[in-house]
Each structure stands twice: as structure tokens, then as C-alpha cells.
Amino acid sequence: RVQRRNRPCRFDIDQFTPSFMSIFESLVPSxxxxxxxxxxxxxxxxxxxxxxxxxxxxxxxxxxxxxxxxxxxxxxxxxxxxxxxxxxxxxxxxxxxxxxxxxxxxxxxxxxxxxxxxxxxxxxxxxxxxxxxxxxAVVNTKLLRDYSQIDKRLRQLAFIVKHWAKSRCVNETYRGTLSSYAYVIMCIHLLQLRGILPCLQEMDPTYYVTVDNNTCAYFDQVDRLNSYGARNKETVSKLLWTFFHYWAYQHDYTKDVISIRTGRIISKHMKDWTRRVGNDRHLICIEDPFETSHDLGRVVDKRSIWTLREEFERAANILQYDPNPSVTLFEPY
Ligand code: ATP
Ligand code: MG
Structure with missing residues (x-):
């Protein structure tokens, strides 16, 4: 099943931003x-x-x-x-x-x-x-928090994506779908491609730690980057549309790995992630930023990959056509 599609975004997507923002605000802890x-x-x-x-x-x-x-x-x-x-x-x-x-x-x-x-x-x-x-895990927690301080759209987008994943039951690693951590990485990657976030691990490092022989180093003076994404004016509803269209219709599941470490898409071939090794099937490839041999998509199996892809398509289609996407998107599975 190959279904790649470049569909122009509906012209009125931005009218839904206030309702997505109020969902975001209702989820933020006090x-x-x-x-x-x-x-x-x-x-x-x-x-x-x-x-x-x-x-x-x-x-x-x-x-x-x-x-x-x-x-x-x-x-x-x-x-x-x-x-x-x-x-x-x-x-x-x-x-x-x-x-x-x-x-x-x-x-x-x-x-x-x-x-x-x-x-x-x-x-x-x-x-x-x-x-x-x-x-x-303590170090990757800091990396995620540092990214969230550069542009507030990351936190908004990731909250909505997590809320969608929980509502649709595709945030359950024990059943072959993705962790919250993986969804946040997918959001960071999209915003890197949109020029809204930099790639902190490609910049001159200001933070270093060694954990179990892994060196973790990146630029962490993020208060100096708080206008980084300002040239891109896309709203959170437009970014949400782009996120789901990417995973429904643009991502090449046979060849590509998303990597926030490099800020790019890299090849499965280069990582030797083209075939099943043990229980790692590599059906959707999300590189861990520090443990680079670790595919966050390894929990996904040949059944759950279709559950996930169907949910990405459902979400993409709702954002494109539904009169009330901020309600329909989260309808319980
Ligand atoms: P939730 O709101 O769903 O509890 P969460 O941010 O706590 O979300 P989890 O996916 O439960 O997300 O992960 C908790 C933390 O554990 C992450 O922030 C990360 O530091 C670490 N972690 C989770 N999964 C992995 C993984 N596959 N590889 C490395 N670290 C992970
Ligand atoms: Mg948790």
C-alpha cells in the first residue's frame, strides 16, 4: 500500500487555532x-x-x-x-x-x-x-525541556498530539504503539524542518555529560535562541495539519529515519535498520537523540504499524475536511 499525497492545506485552517489553544490550556498543570x-x-x-x-x-x-x-x-x-x-x-x-x-x-x-x-x-x-x-532519561528530559523553551509552539503542538494519541489509544507501548517521548521527538523534528527550532546537538556544545559511555553534548543556552523561529509565522493548527499529513502521506516508511540529533531525515540503510533484528522491526524509525542505536519505533509491530498509519490518516483527513476538527480529532477510539 503506497499512498503518497501532496495535498494543499485547506485555506481556513487558522480559524481553528483558538479552539486548539483552549484545549492546550485545559491540559496544562496549575x-x-x-x-x-x-x-x-x-x-x-x-x-x-x-x-x-x-x-x-x-x-x-x-x-x-x-x-x-x-x-x-x-x-x-x-x-x-x-x-x-x-x-x-x-x-x-x-x-x-x-x-x-x-x-x-x-x-x-x-x-x-x-x-x-x-x-x-x-x-x-x-x-x-x-x-x-x-x-x-534525566538528560533527555533536559533536552526536551530546553527545546520547549525556544518556541512556545512546540509545547502547544506536542500537548495536542499527546492528547490525540491518548484519546485514540495509540500511546500504549505495551500494545505496539508509541511512547509520549517518541511523539515529542516527532514534534521537535517537524519544527526543525520548518525552521522553527534549531538542532541543538549540531551547535557548539555548552553542556556535556557522560552517561554509561555515551557522551551527551549540546548547546543549552536556549535563552539566547528565543527568537529563532520568529520568521516562521505558522499557527499551531497549520503545524498540526503538517504533522499529520507528514506521517499519513509523506513519510517514507521503507527508507527514512527521523533524527533530531542531526535535524534531518537520515536513511534506514545507513543505520542498518532495513531488516528485522530480534524483536526490532524498524517499521517506523525514530532515532533516540543520545542512544543513537536505539529506535524509539522498535515497539511497533506489523499489526500496530497499520493501526498507527490509519490513525495518522484519519487525523490528516479530519484536519483537512472536518467542520469541527478540534472536537472530532479527539473522539474516543
Ligand atoms: P506521559 O505524560 O504520557 O506520562 P512522559 O513524558 O512521562 O509522558 P514517557 O514516554 O512515559 O513520557 O517517558 C518518560 C521519560 O522516560 C521520558 O521523558 C524519557 O526521559 C524516558 N523515556 C521514555 N521512553 C524512552 C525510550 N524509549 N528511550 C529513552 N528514554 C525514554
Ligand atoms: Mg510519565
């Missing part, structure tokens, strides 16, 4: 919620440091990358020197520490791909997941 998250981070850090004075707790994921919705769970990462203890031992010990500290619903998931402790804090009502020594 200042009160953000201060509750900080409060929980402080309380948990204190509790953990009593037992492990040199450990440090970091926020990562949606509550720290600026792409989090109101009422989302909190992702935390415990950084600890664990030479004497295995990761599973740390998780079990962590669960004990939390038990002693009046936290509820504590579960140690030691057999998950990424072992975590889940808990609920009765003071703030917040739920969170704590993983151990997953510092690459």
Missing part, C-alpha cells in the same frame, strides 16, 4: 500542582538521604520535560553508587525506606524491563514511579 510535585520531591529526598546520604533524586519524564498534563504521574530517578548492591536489592531496600515514611500503595516491580518502585503520597495525593540510575 502552579499549585507543580509546587506539590516539588514538595513531594523534597520530602522523598529527605527520607532517602537519611539512609543513603550520597544518593540524589531527580525528576524526569513529563513532570520535568514541560510536556506533562495536569494530573499525570511523577517519574523520579534515584542516582546512587551501587557497587555493593544489585539494582533489585536497591529497589527492595528503597521500598522498605518508603514504608517507614508514611507512604502508601508501595509496590516494588523488580522484574520489569526497567525495575521501579511505585507509591502514592497521601499528603499531596500524587502517585509516582522511582527508577534507579537511569541517568540518560
Amino acid at each position: 502552579d499549585e500542582e507543580i509546587s506539590k510535585q516539588k514538595q513531594l520531591l523534597t520530602a522523598l529526598s529527605k527520607l532517602i538521604n537519611k539512609e543513603w546520604p550520597n544518593a540524589k533524586l531527580f525528576l524526569y519524564g513529563s513532570c520535568a520535560n514541560s510536556f506533562g498534563f495536569s494530573n499525570s504521574d511523577i517519574d523520579l530517578c534515584l542516582s546512587i553508587d551501587y557497587k555493593e548492591m544489585s539494582k533489585v536489592d536497591i529497589i527492595l531496600k528503597l521500598a522498605d525506606i518508603l514504608h517507614a515514611g508514611n507512604l502508601q500503595n508501595i509496590q516494588a516491580l523488580t522484574r520489569a524491563r526497567v525495575p521501579i518502585v511505585k507509591l502514592m503520597d497521601p499528603n499531596t495525593g500524587l502517585s509516582c514511579d522511582i527508577c534507579v540510575n537511569n541517568l540518560l
Whole structure:
């Protein structure tokens, strides 16, 4: 099935911007919620440091990358020197520490791909997941937040795309569709191609860290880039149209990899991602910005790729023809 199409955008797309913006605003967490998250981070850090004075707790994921919705769970990462203890031992010990500290619903998931402790804090009502020594996630969280500070359209576009993905049930990695992290990367890539965002990893680095033999380096003085995208005046509804048309009708699924590390489309051939290796099928290829051998599309299988592509087409067609796209787009699956 090859269906590539260059369709001109409907002339009246911009009239829908106010309704998409009000959806965006309804999803943004309040200042009160953000201060509750900080409060929980402080309380948990204190509790953990009593037992492990040199450990440090970091926020990562949606509550720290600026792409989090109101009422989302909190992702935390415990950084600890664990030479004497295995990761599973740390998780079990962590669960004990939390038990002693009046936290509820504590579960140690030691057999998950990424072992975590889940808990609920009765003071703030917040739920969170704590993983151990997953510092690459802390660094990619900072990269996403830095990009979001360059042009406000990134945050608006990514919120709407995430809301669409959740409404249409295509944000479920355990069922072969994409993570929120992958959707945000897809949005960054589009805005790089539109000249709205630069490619921070191609600029002279001002930030460097080495995590598990991966060097992460990029330009992070983003306050100096806040007029970068000003020449492009496209509205969020036009960008949304472009996003879905790209993934429905323009992306070459047989040959292309999107890469925010380079700010370009690169070839599957060059990455040797043209065939299935183990469980990695490479049916939609999204390069991780730091772990470049890692395809964020590897969770997608031969059935879910069609679910995804049908949803991209549905969204593209709604944005092109529907009289009320800001409602129809999010109708539950
Ligand atoms: P949601 O609002 O849906 O919870 P989220 O931003 O927390 O969104 P997730 O996809 O749950 O997004 O990922 C949380 C964090 O975990 C990401 O910000 C990223 O740092 C890290 N992460 C997730 N998936 C990957 C992956 N495949 N490779 C590397 N890091 C990842
Ligand atoms: Mg999350």
C-alpha cells in the first residue's frame, strides 16, 4: 500500500487555532500542582538521604520535560553508587525506606524491563514511579525541556498530539504503539524542518555529560535562541495539519529515519535498520537523540504499524475536511 499525497492545506485552517489553544490550556498543570510535585520531591529526598546520604533524586519524564498534563504521574530517578548492591536489592531496600515514611500503595516491580518502585503520597495525593540510575532519561528530559523553551509552539503542538494519541489509544507501548517521548521527538523534528527550532546537538556544545559511555553534548543556552523561529509565522493548527499529513502521506516508511540529533531525515540503510533484528522491526524509525542505536519505533509491530498509519490518516483527513476538527480529532477510539 503506497499512498503518497501532496495535498494543499485547506485555506481556513487558522480559524481553528483558538479552539486548539483552549484545549492546550485545559491540559496544562496549575502552579499549585507543580509546587506539590516539588514538595513531594523534597520530602522523598529527605527520607532517602537519611539512609543513603550520597544518593540524589531527580525528576524526569513529563513532570520535568514541560510536556506533562495536569494530573499525570511523577517519574523520579534515584542516582546512587551501587557497587555493593544489585539494582533489585536497591529497589527492595528503597521500598522498605518508603514504608517507614508514611507512604502508601508501595509496590516494588523488580522484574520489569526497567525495575521501579511505585507509591502514592497521601499528603499531596500524587502517585509516582522511582527508577534507579537511569541517568540518560534525566538528560533527555533536559533536552526536551530546553527545546520547549525556544518556541512556545512546540509545547502547544506536542500537548495536542499527546492528547490525540491518548484519546485514540495509540500511546500504549505495551500494545505496539508509541511512547509520549517518541511523539515529542516527532514534534521537535517537524519544527526543525520548518525552521522553527534549531538542532541543538549540531551547535557548539555548552553542556556535556557522560552517561554509561555515551557522551551527551549540546548547546543549552536556549535563552539566547528565543527568537529563532520568529520568521516562521505558522499557527499551531497549520503545524498540526503538517504533522499529520507528514506521517499519513509523506513519510517514507521503507527508507527514512527521523533524527533530531542531526535535524534531518537520515536513511534506514545507513543505520542498518532495513531488516528485522530480534524483536526490532524498524517499521517506523525514530532515532533516540543520545542512544543513537536505539529506535524509539522498535515497539511497533506489523499489526500496530497499520493501526498507527490509519490513525495518522484519519487525523490528516479530519484536519483537512472536518467542520469541527478540534472536537472530532479527539473522539474516543
Ligand atoms: P506521559 O505524560 O504520557 O506520562 P512522559 O513524558 O512521562 O509522558 P514517557 O514516554 O512515559 O513520557 O517517558 C518518560 C521519560 O522516560 C521520558 O521523558 C524519557 O526521559 C524516558 N523515556 C521514555 N521512553 C524512552 C525510550 N524509549 N528511550 C529513552 N528514554 C525514554
Ligand atoms: Mg510519565
